[in-house]
Amino acid sequence: MPPRPTFAALSWRQISQIRAHFIKSPQPHILNPLLGTLTSSAAPHSALHLYNLMIGLPAAHNHYTFTYALKACSFLQARHKGTEIHARVLKSGHWSDVFIQNSLLHFYFVHEDVVSADKVFETIDFPDVVSWTCVVSGLSRCGFEREAIDKFVVMDVKPNCSTLISVLSACCGLRELNYGRAIHGYVLRNWSEVTINLWNAILDLYAKCGFLVGARNLFVKMPERDVFSWTTIIGGYAILGCHEEAIKLFQEMLRVGPEPNEATIVNVLSACSSNGALASGEWVYTYLSSRPDFPLDGPVGNAQINMFVKCGDVDKAIHVYNKLESKDIITWSTITSGLAMNGRGNHALQLFSLMLVHGVSPDDITFIGLLSACSHSGLINQGLMLFEAMDRVYGVKAQMQHYACVVDMYGKAGLLEKAEAFIRAMPVEADGSVWGALLNACKIHGNEIMFERVRKRLVGSRSVSVGTLALLSNAYAGCERWEDANRVRDEMRLGGLKKMAGSSWVEVSPVINGDEVELTSASLG
DNA sequence: ATAGGGTTAG
CATH class of the missing domain: 1.25.40 (Serine Threonine Protein Phosphatase 5, Tetratricopeptide repeat)
Structure with a gap:
């Protein structure tokens, strides 16, 4: 309130x-x-x-x-x-x-x-275009994206650019790529005056849906590109983890585009937050020394820390962390989970204590980092204590990912029976991520009997995700049990997962292909 | 003189 x-x-x-x-x-x-x-x-x-x-x-x-x-x-x-x-x-x-x-x-x-x-x-007796736009955007911002689109469908006045931007943002939340493409087509056929904000909204939908070919084509064809356009398309590459493309665009932007802002930096650093992207990340880091106008505290500093820990340069991450004057919950969560990922679980737990001393309360994501820190470093007792204190002391309710962390923790320690007992004692039904953690542990410790038992349980469960079945299939393949591996693949195809696999695997496929317009200074006019 | 829309970190 x-x-x-x-x-x-x-x-x-x-x-x-x-x-x-x-x-x-x-x-x-x-x-x-x-x-x-x-x-x-x-x-x-x-x-x-x-x-x-x-x-x-x-x-x-x-x-x-x-x-x-x-x-x-x-x-x-x-x-x-x-x-x-x-x-x-x-x-x-x-x-x-x-x-x-x-x-x-x-x-x-x-x-x-x-x-x-x-x-x-x-x-309102006669809602005008502003009334309708207000309702569509308001519903969308409040999380009622489906209702926003329903309102847009029944509106009885001609929409304008603002209306379409609002309905596109609803499409974005629902990943309704095809509806957005229909709007794009409608705009191209029927409208002559389109604001750059509307092009940017379409661009954002394409980028968020991983449809980078469409995004790139639109980006090149738009009559002009502002800092939002550049930031949005770089963000699209970041989502797909394409750091080479992101850094190329960022450098192109510095040559021919508008001045990058904080959001641009956050997006390009996020693209560099993967293995092997340290050189690109450091290039951005160097660029930042020429931009003292960006405050370090907040998104830019946090994004740098994230980039360095994800690229494995923990010392550089700590260096940036030390320079921050005020650290928010994202700073603390990033550095603790980052230390954990790099095998420094004890250090992560020390920083958690420091975070409490600074009066910052942990949230659900902080605990995912902490629990995985314990899991990675074999700190099972500390991990169990944290899990127990999570709700009781900090009021953070356990979610599937937290349960999966605990199972992973038991599993890594070889305590497979305890892991299974923990799953059966859960107050909610375990989903594929939790069972998958156990499955993984069975694989690591070569417990075939439990592996088979969990597998049967998993295949009968409706909540199992494609990723878990893929893991299962790969696990069989890893043991050279090809028939079992193929059987799971067939189960994946038949078990109503076809659609899910299609939509999540196809759209995230390669980004650059032959028919794409080459982006050069000349094509940017 | 009045109302509506877009990119940001764990």
């Missing part, structure tokens, strides 16, 4: 200026623009101060006043004040003003109050 705004932060000087304005000319056509200026200023709470003054005097406000005030409430997360304004709108007789209704819609969606937003929408 966002805090109510305090007006104490307003200086006396500002207050007296506003009062002077108010006394000198208490007419809406003077005060409303002032209200608008204050709303988009560095101190939107001063807008609410002026609004309070205006509301006290009927001649000083009109219907415009409410839209400005609601915008200030959306900025400020001033939920209570916004509902108060809503009540006043209803009393004032302006309840059918579509500008005010749209402002209310936006206000409620910003506060993730989907129910109130929907109620407002239902009261």
